[in-house]
Amino acid sequence: MTDDRLAALAAACRQVQLDSQGVVLLRDHANTVYHLPQADAVARLSASRNLDQARTGLHITRWLTAHGFPATVPLEIEQPVQVGAYVVTFWHYYHQADRDVPPPGELARLLRHLHRLDLPPYPLPTYQPLDSFSHELQTSGPTILSPEEYEFLRQQADTLLRAYANLHSDRGHGLIHGDTRIGNLLWDGPAVVLGDWDSVSIGLRELDLVITYQGTRYGRSQADLDEFTAAYGWDVRTWPGYPLLRDIRDLHTLSAPLRLAVDRPDVADELHHRIYGLRAGDHSQQWSSF
16 A cells, blocks of 8 residues: 555545545555545545546446446545546445355346346447556566566467457347456345446457356356356357457456566566466466465
8 A cells, every 4th residue: 555545545535525534455456445434435546547437437337226237336426536646436335244255146147137238328438358458568567577478478469359359249249347257246235236347348248257267267166157157047168259258368367467566576476477377378277366
């Protein structure tokens, strides 16, 4: 938790008249997420270049909740707030009370609901695979990677993006969440809500499905996959495009490690471990979260 982020958070809270006393760091990954216990709220900080992304996330969650979809709820204040190098959004805090994360079937049911919705009455971006990865590779890659690692990742991204341009969907294009990890589910009492709408866009619906299956990298069980498949009603692994989206997701998950590895040796070790497995073509290699 860096001083500049805390200063930006405090300034943003003052601007919207929220109490930032006793702030607790919840997560530092693609975004930095804080609990504001005095306001019973969550603050999400990201780079200021993501201002449009933050606005879209606020718009879509308000639209979704108005249409009965269980998305996380932003606070009814004037936001996002831009402070220096950061953009800040504020959200309702969901008390988890040390409960386990919701099961994969809950995510599948939410995605089945989401994928049946019409498009919202305002434009959404088209999903651009590997955008964040490419940015982090160019920004942090030369510092943390060997020349051989850097060139491998650059060439791999180019190859995958060329193939993606010719990919034909089975499920069609429509509204997608874009980052449907189990970790983005939250308990809301007995119900479950889906959060982290930074990647919401128009894209292949298969993009929302492949993430759960790629979770075998982190120890996701066959029982989890079976539960997810049954609840959604279709197995993306039967689709010819699955290996391509799996490989794209593998590269995408290097985005945060590339950024964080500059200052964290443990993340750097994990990043090099993953790249070694990718270069070896080892799709069963196990990865660690951080």
